[in-house]
Amino acid sequence: MTAVKSIDIRNNFNTFCDKVFGGETLIISRPKNENVVMISENEYNLLQKAKRNAEYLSMLDRSIEEAKSGNIIVKSLEDFD
Template sequence: MLAVNYTTLRENMKTYMDKITDDYETVIVTRKDNKNVVMLSEEAYNNIMENIHVLGNKSNYDWLMESKAQLENGMASAHELSEAETDE
């Protein structure tokens, strides 16, 4: 996570945007009166929103936590995948 003041960001906008999108950085833009702003990539934002949606549903959350507990308790197994035949 990077922190930069507004003036420095404005003078180097492309550089910071490239760091955000290419290096998956989060940038905190510091401003007067502690009215800071956080910049992140659209990909990171969409990921956060998807997690909020999935974990915001109690039945989804419970199912994920049950699956996690099964994995942690060794109740998981690996299987070979086979290709499906296609009709042409």
């Protein structure tokens, strides 16, 4: 992980894009500590997938706890007609 100033990004954008594409993460320093992070699209997609997986697993955990506590509704196939 490398920290750079926003002016350096403006002056050397292609160079930093190549570094990010090569796997490096950049922290871009901005005034008032409003920093941003630059990552590759592949890394972003992996983070999004991990987030979705965590949300799904959390939903499953809640469902399992509800079932264990008896908070379920049982229906037969005839109930869906």
